[in-house]
Amino acid sequence: MAAVVTSHAELQLVVDTPAVDSGGVAVDRIQCSSCLISTILTKLHAGYFRVSLSLGGQALLWKTLRGPTDDTHTLRQTLHLFHPTAFTVLWCFSFFALVLLSVLYLLRCLLHFKMVKEEFFHHVGVNYLFAPSISWLLLLQSAPFFTPENHYSYVVLWWVFSVLPIVVLDVKIYGQWFTKGKKFLSAVANPTSQLSVIGNLVGAQAAANMGWKESAIGFFSLGMVHYLVLFVTLYQRLSGTDRLPSMLRPVFFLFFAAPSMASLAWQSIAGSFDTTSKLLFFLSLFLFMSLVCRPTLFKRSMRRFSVAWWAYSFPLSMLALASMEYAEEVKGDIPHLIMLLLLAFSVLVSICLVVFTLLNSKIQLLSVCFDPISSFVSRAKCFTAHQNEQPSQTV
Amino acid sequence: MDKRENHVSIELQESASAEPVPELLKLITSSEVVDFDSIMPESETSVSSNGHQRKFSISISMPSSPTGATSAGTKNVLDVEYNGKGFNDSSSVKASKPKPKGVQFLSQPMPKGSVFGEAAPNIKKLKDKRFNSFKTWSGKLERQLTNLRGRQQSESESEEESTQNSGREVLPVDRYFDALEGPELETLRASEEIVLPDDKTWPFLLRYPISSFGICLGVSSQAVMWKTLATATSTKFLHISLTVNLILWWISITLVAVVSSIYLTKVVLYFEAVRSEYYHPIRINFFFAPWIALLFLALGVPPSVATTLPVALWYVLMTPFLFLELKIYGQWMSGGQRRLSKVANPTNHLSVVGNFVGALLGASMGLKEGPIFFFAVGLAHYTVLFVTLYQRLPTNETLPKDLHPVFFLFVAAPSVASMAWANIQGSFDYGSRIAYFIALFLYFSLAVRVNFFRGFKFSLAWWAYTFPMTGAAIATMRYSSAVTNVLTQTLSVILSVVATLTVTALLVTTIVHAFVLRDLFPNDIAIAISDRKPKPQNKWFNLLRHGSSDHDIETFLKFTNSESKDIEVALKIPTAEATRV
Numbered sequence: 022m023a024a025v026v027t028s029h030a031e032l033q034l035v036v037d038t039p040a041v042d043s044g045g046v047a048v049d050r051i052q053c054s055s056c057l058i059s060t061i062l063t064k065l066h067a068g069y070f071r072v073s074l075s076l077g078g079q080a081l082l083w084k085t086l087r088g089p090t091d092d093t094h095t096l097r098q099t100l101h102l103f104h105p106t107a108f109t110v111l112w113c114f115s116f117f118a119l120v121l122l123s124v125l126y127l128l129r130c131l132l133h134f135k136m137v138k139e140e141f142f143h144h145v146g147v148n149y150l151f152a153p154s155i156s157w158l159l160l161l162q163s164a165p166f167f168t169p170e171n172h173y174s175y176v177v178l179w180w181v182f183s184v185l186p187i188v189v190l191d192v193k194i195y196g197q198w199f200t201k202g203k204k205f206l207s208a209v210a211n212p213t214s215q216l217s218v219i220g221n222l223v224g225a226q227a228a229a230n231m232g233w234k235e236s237a238i239g240f241f242s243l244g245m246v247h248y249l250v251l252f253v254t255l256y257q258r259l260s261g262t263d264r265l266p267s268m269l270r271p272v273f274f275l276f277f278a279a280p281s282m283a284s285l286a287w288q289s290i291a292g293s294f295d296t297t298s299k300l301l302f303f304l305s306l307f308l309f310m311s312l313v314c315r316p317t318l319f320k321r322s323m324r325r326f327s328v329a330w331w332a333y334s335f336p337l338s339m340l341a342l343a344s345m346e347y348a349e350e351v352k353g354d355i356p357h358l359i360m361l362l363l364l365a366f367s368v369l370v371s372i373c374l375v376v377f378t379l380l381n382s383k384i385q386l387l388s389v390c391f392d393p394i395s396s397f398v399s400r401a402k403c404f405t406a407h408q409n410e411q412p413s414q415t416v
Numbered sequence: 417m418d419k420r421e422n423h424v425s426i427e428l429q430e431s432a433s434a435e436p437v438p439e440l441l442k443l444i445t446s447s448e449v450v451d452f453d454s455i456m457p458e459s460e461t462s463v464s465s466n467g468h469q470r471k472f473s474i475s476i477s478m479p480s481s482p483t484g485a486t487s488a489g490t491k492n493v494l495d496v497e498y499n500g501k502g503f504n505d506s507s508s509v510k511a512s513k514p515k516p517k518g519v520q521f522l523s524q525p526m527p528k529g530s531v532f533g534e535a536a537p538n539i540k541k542l543k544d545k546r547f548n549s550f551k552t553w554s555g556k557l558e559r560q561l562t563n564l565r566g567r568q569q570s571e572s573e574s575e576e577e578s579t580q581n582s583g584r585e586v587l588p589v590d591r592y593f594d595a596l597e598g599p600e601l602e603t604l605r606a607s608e609e610i611v612l613p614d615d616k617t618w619p620f621l622l623r624y625p626i627s628s629f630g631i632c633l634g635v636s637s638q639a640v641m642w643k644t645l646a647t648a649t650s651t652k653f654l655h656i657s658l659t660v661n662l663i664l665w666w667i668s669i670t671l672v673a674v675v676s677s678i679y680l681t682k683v684v685l686y687f688e689a690v691r692s693e694y695y696h697p698i699r700i701n702f703f704f705a706p707w708i709a710l711l712f713l714a715l716g717v718p719p720s721v722a723t724t725l726p727v728a729l730w731y732v733l734m735t736p737f738l739f740l741e742l743k744i745y746g747q748w749m750s751g752g753q754r755r756l757s758k759v760a761n762p763t764n765h766l767s768v769v770g771n772f773v774g775a776l777l778g779a780s781m782g783l784k785e786g787p788i789f790f791f792a793v794g795l796a797h798y799t800v801l802f803v804t805l806y807q808r809l810p811t812n813e814t815l816p817k818d819l820h821p822v823f824f825l826f827v828a829a830p831s832v833a834s835m836a837w838a839n840i841q842g843s844f845d846y847g848s849r850i851a852y853f854i855a856l857f858l859y860f861s862l863a864v865r866v867n868f869f870r871g872f873k874f875s876l877a878w879w880a881y882t883f884p885m886t887g888a889a890i891a892t893m894r895y896s897s898a899v900t901n902v903l904t905q906t907l908s909v910i911l912s913v914v915a916t917l918t919v920t921a922l923l924v925t926t927i928v929h930a931f932v933l934r935d936l937f938p939n940d941i942a943i944a945i946s947d948r949k950p951k952p953q954n955k956w957f958n959l960l961r962h963g964s965s966d967h968d969i970e971t972f973l974k975f976t977n978s979e980s981k982d983i984e985v986a987l988k989i990p991t992a993e994a995t996r997v
Contacts, residue, residue: 249799256748256800258755276749296788296840303792311746318750351785 062129065122066140070152071331072378073122076115077159078338079371082364083108084163085342090349096357097348100364109165119156126153144209145269150190151220157182158223162230175231183224191217195247210254211265215275218248222282229289237290244286248279270322271332273312278336280305281343294350302343306359309340326381334374337367550612550622550689550943587947589697589753595945600627600763600822600877601698602942610944621682623937626693628679629705630880631926632672636712637883638919639664641890643716645912650896650905662718672709679706692943697759699942700744701766705880707737708766711773712883715780730781734774734790741767745797760804765825766880768798772832779839787840791833798829820872821881823862828884830855831891844898852895859888859911874925876936882922885915 086100087108130137140146161178194217198206221244229237255276265272284301288294294302312318322329341363348356592601595608604610612618643661645651683690693699710733714725744767748756756764771794778787805826834851838844844852889911896904930936 252796253800253803256797257757257760257804258748258750273750299785299788300792300795303789304796307742307789307793308749311742311749314742315746315750356785 062125062133063136065125065129066136067126067146067149067152069328070122070126070149070156071328071335073115073119073156074152074159075331075334075338075371075374076111076118077156077163078335078342079367080108080112080115080163081159082338082342082345082367083111084165085345086364094348094352094357096361105165112160112163112165116160119153119160123153123157145211145213145265147194148213148216151187151216154182154186154190155216155220155223158227162227179227179231183227187220187224191221191243198247198250206250206254210251212255212272212275213269214251214255215248215279218244218251218279219275219282220244221247222279222286226282226286226289229286234290237286241283241286241290245283248283267321268325268327269329269332270319271329273318274333274336276312276336277305277308278339280308281336281339284343285339285346288346294346298343299347299350302347305340305343326377330377331374334367334371337363337370341367550686550692586691586695587945589695589759591945591947592695592697592942594949596942600820600875601696602873602875604941604945608949609946610941611946612939612944614939614941618939619686620937621678621686622689622943623940624678624682625876625937625940625942626679626690626699626702626705627875627877627880628675629702629709630877632668632675632709633705633712634879634882634886634919634922635664635671636668636709636716637886637890638916639668640712640716641886641912641915643718644890644893647719648893648897648908650900651893651908653905654909658718658720661716662720665713665716665718665721668709668713668716672706672713676706689940689943696942697754698761698763701763702877702880703740704737704767704770707733707740708770708773711770711777715773715777725781727781727783730774730778730783730786734778734786737770737774741771741793745793748797748800756800756804760801762805762822762825764801764805765828768794768801769825769828769832770794771797772829772836775836776832776839779836784840787836791836791840794829794833798833802829821878824881824884826884827855827859827862827888830858831884831887834891835894838894838898844894849895852891855888855891859885874929876926879922879926882915882918885911885918889915 087105090097090101141150158179161175161182198209221240225237225240225244228234228240280301284294284298284305287298287301291298341360344356344360344363348360595605597603597605612622617623639661642656642664643658645654646656646658646661694703714729714733717725747754771790775787775791775794778790830851834844834848834855837851838848841847889908892904892908892911896908926936
């Protein structure tokens with residue numbers, strides 16, 4: 022039986038029935054695929070950039086691991102032996118994923134601008150608008166063929182991805198924190214707000230790698246000042262845990278992503294892993310231990326797979342990276358052991374996430390919404406789509 | 417069923433009694449009531465057996481007239497039970513033996529626990545049963561026993577016991593805030609009640625709070641101060657000998673040993689009470705105090721005893737500290753009922769300052785990375801705490817409106833942090849100076865307000881508040897060693913003198929309270945709060961009962977007169993019991 026599309030707005034899912042009228046099926050398939058893309062666009066939100074964020078973080082981690090180092094410890098030297106092709110494959114994979122996500126999100130901005138606006142007004146969604154910029158910056162830094170010495174193109178790309186989006190968002194969001202009536206910090210603060218800080222810090226690191234010290238310090242100070250305020254506010258937990266749905270608990274990992282990123286950024290600025298970087302690294306390590314000791318915090322979010330799970334990977338990669346730099350600075354067995362553990366953990370988590378995503382992607386594309394922060398509209402649409410999944414009659 | 421029948425019979429007896437009917441409102445002390453309660457139903461005796469089987473079952477079916485024989489019978493039961501079990505609080509065994517007077521039915525406005533039997537505070541087994549809920553595992557055993565005997569008891573009684581036993585479950589932090597008040601959350605609010613009798617002295621271990629570790633803190637920090645006075649370059653002109661340090665150090669070692677052993681005994685024997693203290697929003701911070709005291713001991717070790725300490729000691733001292741702070745700071749971060757905006761109070765400084773003391777010790781031992789780790793953690797969490805306390809959020813109920821010695825804890829963290837940073841960096845550089853000046857400013861802003869530190873009840877926790885002053889004195893000495901001039905040297909001398917005088921005054925007060933007033937360890941009300949609010953009829957009954965007792969309530973609130981406290985408590989419990997019918 023062929024499926025009949027009754028209207029363009031509805032989505033008819035093709036039930037796997039033996040096709041009688043092959044011509045009709047082909048037409049329907051094209052129509053259905055466009056409807057499929059439409060569904061994807063409505064369901065997609067900035068939170069999906071967690072995937073590209075994690076992949077970019079992993080790429081940067083592996084590049085640093087492979088790259089030239091002064092570390093003479095045997096552990097580090099053995100890790101050097103990893104094949105360069107594996108890294109290139111990883112980078113290309115992340116690049117592809119990021120391009121795909123960016124294109125889709127651009128389409129969403131063009132076609133469903135209202136939904137993007139809704140995201141902007143949501144206290145969690147707004148912070149993920151930093152995620153594309155951060156992902157692009159990470160990829161830029163980890164590019165195998167790009168070095169800061171290719172000055173001009175690097176600069177242009179840095180400006181395009183870093184200064185423009187991040188600064189604009191900064192001014193808007195940080196300004197809202199202390200001026201706007203409904204959206205000041207004590208009302209909207211939640212762990213994902215640290216993404217704005219991380220955005221500034223990644224920009225600072227990229228700038229410092231280019232040699233632009235002043236911009237780097239500018240971005241760094243901007244990030245750190247707001248991090249201070251945010252850190253205090255989040256620790257106070259003025260309104261308790263009820264600002265964040267329990268499905269989003271993985272974003273608690275951002276607590277230790279920000280200080281790790283700050284430690285790396287300061288290292289790029291100062292030139293070496295000095296005491297300030299060490300302080301920040303230790304803070305991040307302590308927060309990591311504190312979260313890992315509380316598995317019950319994450320139990321509810323682990324019941325069902327969701328894209329929020331990808332929030333685990335990026336902070337771990339950043340922490341592993343910081344521990345790598347720390348081990349390089351403080352030569353010794355224990356730092357290298359910590360580095361190895363964190364490295365293994367982050368790689369393991371990333372691989373598991375990829376596997377889980379692939380297993381669930383088919384289901385995700387076709388059926389009920391998984392996302393914890395999908396808007397009500399898209400949920401309703403999906404629900405309608407699900408209801409229409411019936412063997413339809415031939416006209 | 418027995419109880420109800422008793423109740424009925426008692427009422428009948430009251431009307432038919434040949435005894436002169438006492439006045440309606442009578443100040444009843446516990447000793448009078450003893451006899452009345454000694455005829456309590458047999459189920460009471462059996463249940464309080466503390467985990468043992470019933471040895472004697474006395475069927476007091478309908479004691480229409482209380483006879484001496486009955487009371488003697490119960491007294492035998494009591495004796496046998498006492499001898500058979502060997503209670504922990506042996507002192508109170510001797511203290512309160514029920515007198516074999518002729519039992520009288522006292523016509524009380526509220527039968528003082530007669531129906532339920534458990535309210536009489538100085539029937540030993542009753543008291544023991546109540547304290548049992550604080551003993552280790554006795555709650556569990558009690559529950560088992562209640563289940564065993566459950567069918568044969570009246571429902572109200574079993575409910576009573578189950579609430580008592582389950583009352584030692586983890587109380588949400590809101591209960592502590594609702595039931596207690598005061599800067600140290602020690603005072604019971606007038607509308608609240610406690611699950612243990614208040615007019616009787618509790619067993620010593622139950623009265624021994626964790627804040628006694630404050631003495632160790634105070635004395636060991638003094639030892640460090642005198643060591644610095646003797647060895648610092650800027651105070652060499654005073655020619656202070658190291659013997660003072662030696663003496664103080666040995667005193668602090670003894671004190672730490674004594675206090676720890678007593679508290680360890682409490683942990684073993686009265687674990688539920690320790691748990692209650694752990695969940696108290698103020699007392700939890702004192703759980704850091706033993707470790708800080710040990711760190712101070714290591715810092716203040718006289719050169720004649722040991723010049724260098726093994727590095728392993730630092731790891732041994734800091735590991736339990738790390739675990740404890742992972743738990744506490746995690747609670748702050750993950751929100752929930754113990755989040756920081758709710759529980760922040762100046763005593764939280766104790767949980768933060770330990771990081772800096774550990775960093776100071778590690779750096780003085782020559783370690784590099786470990787001290788930086790603890791410094792980083794301490795700095796981050798100190799910032800959060802400092803901002804929260806300065807904000808004085810309206811959601812925060814624990815900040816005292818007036819000044820209280822606890823505010824001196826504000827000075828502790830920056831002064832120790834400055835010294836720790838100086839040791840980490842190798843010299844008293846800008847970071848240390850910034851921290852030191854913050855500490856100095858806070859010290860002076862509190863010192864000029866010394867007039868406001870009046871009218872507070874002395875408690876052992878005050879010792880903990882002296883160590884910030886000592887810490888500030890030590891930091892000043894370090895600073896003056898870096899920046900030596902007359903001003904800094906004078907300042908270090910003055911601060912040391914102030915610290916010593918404060919500690920001496922505190923010592924005198926402690927001795928007075930211990931030996932003269934004998935109330936150094938009052939009943940620790942803060943751990944014995946009930947798990948639910950008393951019903952509002954209590955207040956109504958109270959008001960009805962003593963119309964002009966607002967004055968009493970006020971004096972109770974100011975806890976000056978212990979006798980008025982007795983009035984409140986003695987008449988409060990019957991109302992509570994009665995309303996639970």
